[in-house]
Amino acid sequence: MVHENGDFAEGFxxxxxxxxxESLRKIITFSQKKMNGRLAEGLLYLSDKIYNTEDFDCQLTRQEIGELTLMNKESVVRLLKEFDEEGILDVKGGRIKILDKERLNKIMQSG
Incomplete structure (x- = not known):
């Protein structure tokens, strides 16, 4: 198909x-942020790009969220608990509900 259709090949x-x-930009951005900023960005990405809602049943394990945000599982668990206690998120098992998207955005930007 690529050999037969130059427009397709160019678009591809x-x-x-x-x-x-985009992937390279995310890696560079993530590596320059603190952990809370990386987790905030990862959660906003999941909410906006994957699940298209602020209340979602996350199919990723804490380990996988850590891999997505360049963190270890323990840090993900600790920060999710902190965000929950601060009223930014409501976390119940795999269910994540973003309660304060504005604060999460600020954490992402300043992180």
Whole structure:
């Protein structure tokens, strides 16, 4: 298909390049943030891009959330508990509800 359709090939390569650059940007951004900022960004990503809601049943384990946000499982558990106690999130098992998206955004930006 790529050999037969130049427009398709060009679009395909452009999409792959854009996705690669987005991934690289996320890695650089994540590596420069504190843990709470990385977790906030990861949760907002899940909420906005994956589940399209602020109240979702997260299919990822705490370990997988840690891998997504470049953190260990223990730090994810600790920060989720802190966000829950501060009224930013309501966390019950795998269910995550963002209660204060504005604060979560501020944590992400300042993190």
């Amino acid at each position: 390569l452009r999409d792959i390049s854009i996705k690669g650059l």
